[in-house]
Amino acid sequence: MHTIDHAELADVFNKDEARVDWHDETLWWIRQKRDKAVNQLPEWELLRETASKIKENVLSNLAGYLEEFEGNAQKNGIIVHWAADAKEHNQIVLNLLKGKGINKMVKSKSMLTEECHLNEHLEHNGIEVIDSDLGERIVQLAKEPPSHIVLPCIHKKKEEIGDLFHEYLGTPAGNADPQFLTETARQHLREVFLTRRAALTGVNFAVAETGEFVVCTNEGNADMGAHLSEIHIASMGMEKLIPKRENLGVFLRLLTRSATGQPITTYSSHFSKPRSGTEIHVIIVDNGRSQQLGRPDFRNSLKCIRCGSCMNTCPVYRRSGGHSYHNAIAGPIGAILAPNLDMEKYADLPFASTLCGSCSNVCPVKIDIHQQLYKWRQVIVQKGYAATGKKAAMKMMSLTLASPTAYHLGGKAGRFVMKYAPIAVNNKLNPWYKQRDMPEPPKESFGEWYTKNRKA
Amino acid sequence: MNVGLFIPCYVDQFYPNAAIATLQLLEKLGVTVTYPKNQTCCGQPMANSGFEHLTGGCNELFIKNFSGFDYIVAPSGSCVLHIKEHLHSRQHEDEAADISSKIYELSAFLTDVLKVESLPSKFPFRVGVHQSCHGQRGLHLSQMSELVAAPFSKPGSLLQMVKGIEIVPLNRIDECCGFGGTFCVAEEAVSAKMGKDRIEDHLEHGAEYITGVDMSCLMHMEGLLNRRGSKVKVLHLAEILNAD
Amino acid sequence: MSTARERILNAVRANQPASTPLPEIIIPASEIDLSTKFTETLNNIGGKVIAVNNYADILNYLEEATATRLLNISSIPELQQLRTLDHIPRMPHSLQDTELAIIKAKFGVAENGAVWITEDLLDQRVLPFICQHLMVVLDASSIVANMHQAYEKIGMESYGYGAFIAGPSKTADIEQSLVLGAHGSRSMTIFLINA
Known part of the structure; x- marks a missing residue:
């Protein structure tokens, strides 16, 4: 296969080289x-170091922080769910919606739901999902996955977006003005926000000591969805925890400067308790994270703040x-x-x-x-x-490199580098040669020169 | 001071002039240099391909060749970084650790150990400096553009000592050239595009030569330059520092 | 069968490394003029600052600018005379036609131009998002230098909902062209009271 x-x-x-250049x-x-x-913050490297250490502490006490968060969130009136994998996560969301007889949901950006393929699962079960982040809405209309976690449609040209909007949102053909297209999306999605009873958001940070969670957006779509719905579902990878509220100061300073160069996102919303008459559900998702936590060489990848x-x-x-x-x-x-x-x-x-x-x-x-x-x-x-071929070549290479005799054997053409260097074979099948010339082979190697010129 | 000269395999075979310049430069600066003739390679091509477990024999040979020197010097940031990070041995771990602590990339050896403050060299041309990633980000030969920290450059400070040289500015001061070992063939399309973009930056700023601490990056860029028939040449840093 | 919760927590306990300490946050703040820095930063992110001396100045400013607009003034006793709604709306949806909302912020943050609001300052949480234009009243003396000081100020305060808001809603999702007014307010104006 x-x-x-x-x-x-x-x-x-x-x-398409011009497009590569543009991208x-x-x-x-x-x-x-x-x-x-x-570069405007002389303390930048200290901030990074502090954040890294905070996340180290989180990962080394994760079980305790998860329990602390759960307890405090429940005290605040938030309902907490646990999902071992993508399937469980998707089923929890579906059950929550079905339980309330809801068949349409608005969603703000959540890479976790992309990881879980939530949209497909819900649509398969008769639930319509509309992504409300502009970039996500664009790739949703194009029936593509996001190509970037912060800039979902960074691979798309405005003309292509104009065509999509023409096809799905009825804008005039050929109009690719970002201002106009954004305004169209605003009108279209405002109607969606006002009519959806359920909203799903991601979670940027969850605070163990307070049981609150923070969602960051520039567009305001997470807030529009959450504040107008009767049920707010927040999907959270379990590594999103931080111990204390004051730790948010460190992470909010780092997040958006790193992402887009803004000093902070337009909105950093702290959800602690549901509005009266509404519900907030947090789904804590594992989906391989506990396994990654058990890999000493790779566990630090769980520090990622996306x-x-x-x-x-x-x-x-x-x-x-x-x-x-x-x-x-x-x-x-x-x-x-x-x-x-x-x-x-x-x-x-x-x-x-x-x-x-x-x-x-x-x-x-x-x-x-x-x-x-x-x-x-x-x-x-x-x-x-x-690949098997690679394995055999590497085995031969290791034997040759361990033996000076084998390495120097066989004259110029038979020598090690001539055999193994990707640059050495001058033919069409060699990927090196497709766009690059091979180096001019010199009259003698350094070893040969040295023997002649520096004899003891 | 007794220095062991480590010449990476592809430099030995394809770019002897870079190795000769390294040797002559060190000798000019009063260093006793020995070239152990049984040396082969540092093992990086295998390790970066995921076959570090096959580098045992190669490591033993390296240890045998380079134990006992005051310093080991090589005209390559990449190979030196590999030795520093990955030279291990079941039987001779102490020797391996000793070598890792004594091995230097050429420009760092000149600035940090020899503390060179002037050079007799002359090179009246416009030169673009390519920051090879393993030397720069791995060995910290120069400050990295991603960090909020004071700028410095070991190769740069040495080039400043060369008479007549003009260092050209670049739009992207430390972007990777796309060589990347086996990446250069496994990911041919991206590798070649990265290389083209790098040389474009140098050409746009009127470089007559492109130099750097790693012949491997330069070989990749040279391949692209020659294919397009450019007159711009690549030279290892040692060749410029040794020029007169 | 054990619950997902137990299985997850057991797996985490089995795999988490030995505990490392939580670092103290010791990050020095730069010496800056807070109002100036706040104003500069907000201007850079598409917001606008109007320096005033008191609420009378705000009323004067608003008299012309807002004569025909639907206004929602949340919890600012000094400006209640401008309010066009005579009740606190029960459903957030009923705020959908709000042309202009004026709210009070608890404090501002100089380094990023953000203001901190909590839901006790709002009729409805959705107000600063659903309005077409947002105005915020902020005491200059309340501005702090950075986010560490901001959270120091918030402390363990209890709120159902709180948010930092920094400028108007925006997006650059289409070819990185910055457009103001994505889903939230199209503009953000701060009345900075220098008492």
């Missing part, structure tokens, strides 16, 4: 906005697009989270990197992303998910 592969999808993405420049611009914002800065800075992501990662979460962070869920299906992702390390440097919670990419490569190979 042939599985989807990042390199192949990236190859397709690169057929790269757009995301690089956001990286630059991030740089400008963080800012997306690793995607914006990643030179590979910028030139391959989010969909090439064939996973709900793309980019470097997706590549270290996904193999935990399905090592075979996502065996390619840790290799979709040059290990340049820029991701680890922008990460606001200091996840050692590129180190984890390296470590996942080792695990994936050890578990047998590497």
